[in-house]
Amino acid sequence: MPLLDVKELSVNFSTKEGVHHVLKNVDLNINKGEIVGLIGESGSGKSTLAMTVLDINSRNREMSGNISFMEERIDNLKKERMRNIRGKHIGSVPQSSMNALDPLVKIRSQFFETIKAHTDMSRQEMLSLTARSLEMVGIDPLRMNSCPYEFSGGQRQRIMIALSMLLSPELIIADEPTTALDATVQLKITTLLKDVVQQKNTSMLVISHDLHTISRICDRIYIMYAGRIVETGTRDEILNDPVHPYTQKLLASRLPLMCEPVRVKGISGTPPSTLKKYEVCEFMERCDKVSDICRTVRPPECTGNVKVACHMECHLE
Ligand SMILES: Nc1ncnc2c1ncn2[C@@H]1O[C@H](COP(=O)(O)OP(=O)(O)OP(=O)(O)O)[C@@H](O)[C@H]1O
Numbered sequence: 037m038p039l040l041d042v043k044e045l046s047v048n049f050s051t052k053e054g055v056h057h058v059l060k061n062v063d064l065n066i067n068k069g070e071i072v073g074l075i076g077e078s079g080s081g082k083s084t085l086a087m088t089v090l091d092i093n094s095r096n097r098e099m100s101g102n103i104s105f106m107e108e109r110i111d112n113l114k115k116e117r118m119r120n121i122r123g124k125h126i127g128s129v130p131q132s133s134m135n136a137l138d139p140l141v142k143i144r145s146q147f148f149e150t151i152k153a154h155t156d157m158s159r160q161e162m163l164s165l166t167a168r169s170l171e172m173v174g175i176d177p178l179r180m181n182s183c184p185y186e187f188s189g190g191q192r193q194r195i196m197i198a199l200s201m202l203l204s205p206e207l208i209i210a211d212e213p214t215t216a217l218d219a220t221v222q223l224k225i226t227t228l229l230k231d232v233v234q235q236k237n238t239s240m241l242v243i244s245h246d247l248h249t250i251s252r253i254c255d256r257i258y259i260m261y262a263g264r265i266v267e268t269g270t271r272d273e274i275l276n277d278p279v280h281p282y283t284q285k286l287l288a289s290r291l292p293l294m295c296e297p298v299r300v301k302g303i304s305g306t307p308p309s310t311l312k313k314y315e316v317c318e319f320m321e322r323c324d325k326v327s328d329i330c331r332t333v334r335p336p337e338c339t340g341n342v343k344v345a346c347h348m349e350c351h352l353e
């Protein structure tokens with residue numbers, strides 16, 4: 037059984053302006069030791085998936101489907117049990133996490149707080165665990181007495197990674213871990229993530245809108261469009277042989293890191309509204325391979341053995 041198993045997950049948010057349909061029948065799993073990427077444009081629902089697994093941002097959320105972690109259903113747990121799982125068994129590097137640390141509280145105190153919430157370690161043990169964690173991400177342990185404002189953005193991101201790994205959780209969820217950083221620091225942080233995940237023998241779900249940077253470290257990738265998984269496969273399948281027109285466009289619009297500056301072709305058009313319920317393919321209006329069947333029949337869903345949610349698959353036969 038996978039370590040994390042998300043099945044038929046749909047999430048709606050009720051608001052004054054109506055119901056937002058944000059996740060639609062999402063199937064996603066992560067095996068032990070795997071690094072899995074979740075890639076899609078801004079607003080496609082990636083952070084919502086992360087927060088639903090972690091059971092945060094649940095105020096106006098309605099969900100259906102189920103989520104299992106280490107062979108236990110976790111989508112209907114009591115708040116207290118879920119708090120115990122978060123931090124101890126599932127570590128999280130939240131989006132914009134560089135700013136998630138309290139800028140004026142010493143690194144040491146923020147690490148101790150997490151340790152105390154889940155263990156009864158002595159002060160000496162807490163000190164040595166904090167030092168080892170900082171060392172692992174390339175931060176001098178002597179700096180544990182400094183405050184976050186005294187570090188650069190890249191260093192703060194390293195500290196957040198150390199904090200998320202502090203209690204050696206079985207799974208790490210890293211949401212856009214490199215987005216706010218410049219290109220060279222991005223490469224360093226993605227490499228660091230892979231190294232620490234391997235060192236700690238944990239699994240990771242890594243979320244990004246940037247297929248190019250993140251794919252380097254992933255074993256498998258899920259492509260999300262408008263709240264739906266539209267394609268899934270191994271890194272090589274997705275990068276070398278993408279089938280869904282959206283995945284092909286994502287790859288074509290990638291930013292070459294090491295080349296001379298070029299004009300990057302974005303994907304034209306805008307994603308569909310979350311307020312509308314779609315009976316056919318959500319990508320249809322932006323797809324240059326659209327055909328009659330796309331206008332009338334919903335494409336197959338990316339569940340079970342179906343790896344691409346597109347009628348085009350049938351056209352190839
Ligand atoms: N509590 C909420 N109430 C209403 N709408 C919400 C709520 N949380 C998220 N949404 C909506 O869900 C959609 C998906 O948001 P989400 O943050 O999951 O996207 P994302 O893929 O992570 O985007 P980004 O790459 O910009 O981080 C957005 O349209 C957002 O406005």
Ligand code: NI
Nearest residue numbers: 082083084131
């Ligand atoms: Ni997000």
